[in-house]
Amino acid sequence: MLLDILHDFAAFFQLTAFSAVTWQMVVMWGVCGVLFYLGIRRKFEPLLLVPIAFGALLANLPTEGLITHRVLADGLVESGVLSVHGTALDTGGFRIDHITGGLYDFISQGIKLEIFPPLIFLGVGALTDFGPLIANPRTLLLGAAAQIGVLATFIGAGLLGFTSQQSAAIGIIGGADGPTAIFLTSKLAPELLGAVAVAAYTYMALVPLIQPPIMRALTTQKERKIRMRSLRPVSRLEKLLFALLVTVTVILLVPAASPLIGMLMLGNFLRECGVTERLLKASQNEIINVVTILLGTSVGITMAGENFLRAQTLLIIALGMVAFALGTAGGVLAAKALNLFSSRNPINPLIGSAGVSAVPMAARVSQVEGQKADPANFLLMHAMGPNVAGVIGTAVIAGYYIATLTK
C-alpha cells in the first residue's frame, strides 16, 4: 500500500513541469526580480514595468494553455502563435473551422495587430491639455529637434550591425514614448520587442537622473534664469480646431502615423468638445487601464530567455541611453538656436529637453532645474508645450520609418 502511494507520488512528478525548466528561464527569473524591484521599490514607471515583469515571468515558466512558443531557425522564439484549422474550399477559399491557442496567443494579437498602442494613445489624448503648445506654437520645433536622438541612434545601431528595421526600433527608444516604441517595433522588428520596451520604459523612469547633467552642461546660468512670458489663455474653440488641424495635417503628410495620431487626437477631441463626458472618462480611465495591463503583459510575454539573453539586448539598452541623451541635447540646443531669432521673447533652453516626450516627467525636470537657478521661475506649463510636441514628433518619425522600411 505504502509502496503504491510512493509509486503514484513519483508518477505524479512526471506530470509536473520541473523537468522543462531551462537555465535561460532561471536567469530570466532574476531579470524579472530586477524589474519588479525597479517597478515596485524604486517606482520606475510601475504601471508598465510591473505588468511587463509579470508577463516575462509567465514567459519563462513551462506554462500550459497560456502561451505557445515556436522556435525559429535562428534559435529565436516566436511567442503568441495561433493555429488556424480549416478546410480548403473548392471555390479556392478557406473555411476556418476553429482556432486554437493559449490565453496570451489571443491577447498578444493586440500588439501583433497593432491595436493596443493606438488605444493607449486614445487615453493619452484624453488626458493631455494641448493648451500650452497652442499658446506657444514655436515649441513644436523643440519637439521636432528632440528627434535627433532617434535619428543619430539609428545610424549608430546600423554601424553596430543591426538591420535598418532593427535600428529604427532601437532609435525610437530616444523618443521616450512607450506606445510608439512598441507600435514601431512590433511592425518592423518584433524579435526586439521585449528589449526595446524594457529599455524605453526604464529610461523614461530615469529621466530625472539622465537629463539634468546634460541640461546643465549645455546651458549657462544666465540662460537657465530666463523667465518666459506668461502663456495666453486658449479658448475651447481653438483647442478643438487644433485637434482637427493636427489630425488632418499629420495624416496627409505622414499617412503611416495615422493609427497613432488619429487616436491621440480623437481622445483629445473627446476631452475638449465638452459633450462626451462618459466617453472621455472611459478613455481616461477604464480603456487606458485595461489596455495597459494587456499591453504590458503581452510585451513581457515576448521576453522568453532565448530571445532576451543575448549580447544584443545589452547593446540595445546601451544604445537606448545614447538615444535619450542625444534627444535631450537636441531639444536644449534647438531652444538656444531659436533664441538667436527671438531675442525679445526668449525661450528658457531648459524646456527644450522636454521635447523627448516622457509626459509629464520631462516637463517636471525642466521645472525643477529652472527653479534651481531661479526659485521664483515657473517653467512647468511652458515645458508642457515641447513635451506634448514630442509625442507628435515621435509619432511622425515612427510613421516615416514605417512608411519607408516596411517589408
Add this chain to the structure above:
Amino acid sequence: MMLLASSLPVQPTLAENLQYQLTGLLVVLFTLGALALLVALLGRVISAFESRSTPALSPVVAVAPTAPEAISGPVFAAIAAAVSTALGDHRFVIRGVQAVDPRENLAWSAEGRRSIYASHQVR
C-alpha cells in the same frame, strides 16, 4: 540616389544612412514646422474674431499697489494663514502684500505654482 523610392537597404552604407536620417529630420521639421505656422495663424484668426465680437472695454483706471495697512485685519489674517499652510513649519515674515494686476494674465504661472505646491513638500 533617392532612397525613399526603393526604401533603405537592410544594411545601408554610412552615406546612405546619413542621407536617410537627414531626410527623416526634414520630414519631422517640415511637419511640425507647418503645424506651428498653422497653429499660430489659427490663434491670430481666432483672437481677431473674438476681439471684433467683444465690446470695447472701458478705460481702466490705474490703481496703486495696495499697502499692507490698507488691508483689513481679517483679510490680512486670512492671507497669513494661507502662507503658513503653504510653508508648513517654516518661519516667515510677511513684509508686504500687493494686489496682482488683473490685466497681467498670470493664471498659467499660478496654476503651475499650485500644482507644484500640491505635489511636493516645500523645502
